[in-house]
Amino acid sequence: MSWELDQVHQDFQASARAFVDRQVRPLVESAEEAGSFPAELWKQLGSAGLLGLITPEAHGGADGDGLAVALLAEELARASGGIAVTALVSAYMAAPHVIRHGTPAQQDRWLAPLAAGEAVAAIAVTEPGTGSDVARVGTTARRTEDGWLLNGRKMFITNAGLADLIIVAARTGDAGRGGLTLFLVGRGTDGLSLGRPLAKMGWHSSDTREVLLDDVALPADAVLGTENRGFYQIMEAFQLERVALAAMGIGHAAECLDLAREYAGQREAFGEPLTHLQTIRHRLAAMEVELEAARLITYQAAARLDAGHPEAARSVARAKYLAAISANRIVDDAVQLFGGAGFVEESPVARHYRDVRILRIGGGTDEIQLEILTRGMA
Missing domain, CATH: 1.10.540.10 (Acyl-CoA dehydrogenase/oxidase, N-terminal domain)
Incomplete structure (x- = not known):
């Protein structure tokens, strides 16, 4: 090993x-x-x-x-x-x-x-009233003589304004997990429209919008996968998505740790570099330990997912939770170490601070990951 x-x-x-x-x-x-x-x-x-x-x-x-x-x-x-x-x-x-x-x-x-x-491509699952509870998706897909008719609204859809293809989750059956189906919706399809780009706290260079489906007519072959199995297809895809988001957290944290080390070595306080202060050296060391722990658990989750390991889903949940939490803490520590210089827009750590916060929400919140890890306890 x-x-x-x-x-x-x-x-x-x-x-x-x-x-x-x-x-x-x-x-x-x-x-x-x-x-x-x-x-x-x-x-x-x-x-x-x-x-x-x-x-x-x-x-x-x-x-x-x-x-x-x-x-x-x-x-x-x-x-x-x-x-x-x-x-x-x-x-x-x-x-x-x-x-x-x-x-x-x-x-x-x-x-x-x-x-x-x-x-x-984009994936459109989240709705104005439905986020973490995917089984409650309300967008509908009604069967017609020629295929399907989709109606509904999707919210916070990354890449919506760029997408040539949007994969849409819609209800084709009964309420709950067993009634969702995924559909392929191409750019320019009649009835498909987009909201304005959302002004976000972070991820400024990404496109995030509302997706509106108003009698979107699709052919029968627009179904992606198996009818009424969309919920399970989404849950399967969440595994790699969460690994990628956890790894993004590692990237944010690693970059900010490098920036903090460089800044601490150059910035003087009380007549000497910050790294001459034990409290600063210890903070940097603690940031490194937390980063390496998150990195290892994320790499393990990815490797287990690739191998089809029976504990892969739990490993992914652990990685998504730990990496998101740790990255937010490490980036916050970097801003603190930079002081006022870390609070201005020109500072890279300020951008990472804005960008990293969403990782505790997107792709499954902290709470969802903990719920996965505590299933069977009650």
């Missing part, structure tokens, strides 16, 4: 970091100011193979694993949470539904363009 990455994953981590340093970091400031994802990055990410890590080779991907996705998420988040989540939602939160459950025709239509960065 080893707690180190194998050479393949070490090499991939190094190449992902080099890509982020070369292609992503120079665009972060302008993307934040514009409030949008840099369009040129899509094909650059695709050409580098970073959008098709788990896509089958037959569809232009690498047929790789979730641990590679976690490493990519970590490296992207070190630069920008908004840019990271935009790419990750398309490639590793929406596309996996097509990879796992798409028909051959659906896979032929979407997988290669998504892996190449020539198309963008």
